[in-house]
Amino acid sequence: MHAKSAPVQWAPSKDIMMLSLYYSPGAASASACRFLIELGIEHRLEKVDTSANQQKSPEYLKLNPGGVVPTLLVDGIPMVESAAMLMWLAEQDAQSRFLPGDGGRARREYLQWFLLLANGLQPIFRAWFYPHEAAGTEVCDGVKSNAQARIEMMWERINTHLEQSGPYLCGAQLTAVDFFLFMLCRWSRNMPKPATAWPYCAMFVASMKARPSFRTLYQREGLTEWA
Template structure:
């Protein structure tokens, strides 16, 4: 049985939704951010970065939400969420996983934890830089979805779409949320119709951006 260490709405969200979507049996362990449980000695043994999510597989901890999505998608006997043709869609799948993890997730860290790169005094500036990087990525994602959509790899919904959907959700209270871009908005609206989204919200006790 898999165990997911999570915090509501955090980077664990895409993994949680994907587990529901796949119908894979799992157990949830909530990590309490209020008490900084993610920095406790016990949790750091599982995830030395002191962040969520952590997925326990056969007693072994795994970190990085994008890697978890890729791995879970591979375990699915019908491989429903992996483009299997080895061609364009497969290339896009790998490209977008790495692009989102390298170029979009880090500026979100900068937006939510702006003191990290250069201390409290520089946090307003760090936040503006992060915002610019995030918005530039929505331009890019929007252009791709316009040309290639409705999903990142074309007609097939794949694991990487769950990653993108979570990142879009993180922008909901920003001055320009992802849904200000029309093709991003269409993508988000489509993803919200999935039954896994409703179950996820019930389980994590979420209501914003429903």
């Protein structure tokens, strides 16, 4: 007699996951927010009032012990780090539209740029926007001018790469990492020399702004600057 086979487990399909993004307008959440729009994945938005320091409230710290935005709740389970969210969301897309597909050179470059931007550029923006964190308020000016110089060096590097291998970071294909780069470009808008001072970065920004998801993001987050 054959053993009774186990009942087939019901596995929720990707498109009925419950996603909630905790965000603050224009913050590190903006890349995930826009990418969700671009992918057409249903989600809820939960606004975190950073001016009232809600990101440091005991309730929020349970979701994100670092006390920063964004947090993505996936079926109630928190995920932190915006770059990781983009990487994961790109994998959820049934058509893999924003993922270099072949596991070859383009995929290597994709991973390389994600890590370089998230490890190498985003933290310098942290120093620019929160200069007191490095060594107190006395040295803010020095921290900021150092951050500015290092950010500008990265724009130079990215500009050269886009000129030689663009128009996107992985060449002709627009991928998830471009949404992360776009967010960082936006953060430079009020700096003495924003990303758009470099011509290939400016072309990249213009083409990213031309996508409908840009307007939708602005509407949802109530953003106006740099439109």
